[in-house]
Amino acid sequence: MASSYDPERTDPALLARDSEIKSYETSSHVYPGLRVFFRRHQQADKLPTSPAPIPLLVFIHGLGGSVAQFHPLLSSITPIASCLAIDLPGCGRSAYANRAWPAYGTDELVELLEKIIEEHREKDEGQSVVLIGHSMGTSLAALLANPRLPPKTELGKHIVGLVAICPSAGPPTEKQVSLFRKLLYIPDVIFDLWRAWDRRGGTDSASVRRFVGPDADDEAKRLQDLYNNQSRSPVWRRMAWGLLPTYRNGDPHGGLPTRETWAGLDIPVFLVGGEDDNVTPATEVQKIAAYLQGTKVASDSDSNGAEVIPDSAAPVDTSIVTSGPVSKAGSVHIARSIDDIRDEDFARRPWPANADETVDDPTTPKSNNQQPLAIPALPAHPKKVVQSVILPKPATHALLYTPATTRILAGLISDFLVSNVTGRLDQAWQLQFLTQDGKWDVKNLEKWQKVAPVSEPIGGIFRALKTLREVDETHSPKEFVRNWGSTVKDIIDISHDNPVYDPKGLEEGGIRYHKFPTVSKVPPTDREIEGFIKLVDEIRADQKERAAREKWEDGFAVGVHCHYGFNRTGYFIVCYLVEREEYRVNEAIEHFAKQRPKGIKHEHFRARLCVRYDGAKVKVVNGE
Structure with missing residues (x-):
């Protein structure tokens, strides 16, 4: 049941205006007081709806993160599509009401997200969904797109793309799981003392530098300090515990998605990493790309080079339980500059290269040169495409909300969606389609x-x-x-x-x-x-x-x-x-x-x- 939303002053205006507090019940848990941001495309009713509306874009934050971390990206992307983002239980503005440890398990969070997405997706019109995750959110997105448990709804059939920002390639090793579980047994009071020590110095603390780097600008440091302080220790511990798999006969069960989960994705996937990311190194992007293509990497061990639990606002430095140095995964693609893949006439081709056809209906609006404006195709199942980008130094795990990288990220994501999901997500095309009045009326x-x-x-x-x-x-x-x-x-x-x-x-x-x-x-x-x-x-x-x-x-x-x-x-x-x-x-x-x-x-x-x-x-x- 929805209630009025009263944001704190730190909430950006866009989030405050289009958020509400709601409660949800899954098959096994009740989650009161969740903050849900939903902004329907303002011109949705004027854009083509056949064979379906343009996709719903869903944003999923990482461990210790919040919807607020997506604010710069949402500011860029809400003009092109309906957007949905959720503060997971106990995160950001969501209440820490359900305190049961099992309620924060990975599969339980996937079911919760599935339910919230289905409530906002225009199901009767056949609207599809693109998932955009950061850190742990990319793992939840992968499990939504390729679930290991029987889905509760039809959502999986309608997911047509996945954008993974700073992803983790797989679960920690059995040894790492054992060490990390011991860490999570530490009482909250000890955790909080550890956090206080780690955060000495505020914006110049070790906890901030770990995510944004020592040379980050003041705004990036301020934001990271804010997100770190919003992260609740009890929530972090429960969610981190839920991310850990149980090993049986050497095989992981539950928790973070495995190689098989990633390899089973049959949709366009865009992987984004940061060269200076010390939480989920850029080598994780290369590993996932290899899994998606069925290519063997130089080191097949799962995520030995990443933090045990990838997050976006960790209360403690989890690197103490990693085992060994960073594993250097072999690249499975030919590295090329961004200029090499830029289609010079990209702006003149507002539909995916893999679209079967476009509709050239004389009754549709005309472009400025008075030619009928083609309507890009909207494939129900776009063909599988894997594209990976490593943003250069000083791009870190905070590249999602660091001012120096957010606009680049928005442009790259937009290009990927337009080229591989549907050209109807091209803002240039939308503006041309919607401009039906004469210039001098x-x-x-x-x-x-x-x-x-x-x-x-x-x-x-x-x-x-x-x-x-x-x-x-x-x-x-x-x-x-x-x-x-x-x-x-x-x-x-x-x-x-x-x-x-x-x-x-x-x-x-x-x-x-x-x-x-x-x-x-x-x-x-x-x-x-x-x-x-x-x-x-x-x-x-x-x-x-x-x-x-x-x-x-x-x-x-x-x-x-x-x-x-x-x-x-x-x-x-x-x-x-x-x-x-x-x-x-x-x-x-x-x-x-x-x-x-x-x-x-x-x-x-x-x-x-x-x-x-x-x-x-x-x-x-x-x-x-």
């Missing part, structure tokens, strides 16, 4: 009129503009020349359509006009970026000569506009600042937003920029 004209015509100087090179209108009283070519002709010497029009103004009016006023058409709502391709940078280089060289010849004053600029001058305009300008002016990508994004308030508004544009530049050193291993 009354509503959009009023919106355009409220936008500032010209930005402040950007990087000492650019001014971002909204498109001019021939009939406008304040932003026509004639008025622009009068107000800005001494500053803006060239204009690059990147809108796809023919302009609604006569460029001749600019040319007669000494402002040169350049047409560089691109499609709205879609991040520019590599080829377009190269072409834009080349064009700006040529314009700047020409401006230098004109400035000397015509004795211009300093401060002349290149104007760039799409329709409003935010997303595509900002994207191209940021690319130029990074590639020619040595800005860091986040620095360039923030600078553009400061000079052109609101900045790049589409999250998928910002994520794509971070993948392009900060992801340049990402190690991608790809295979099917």
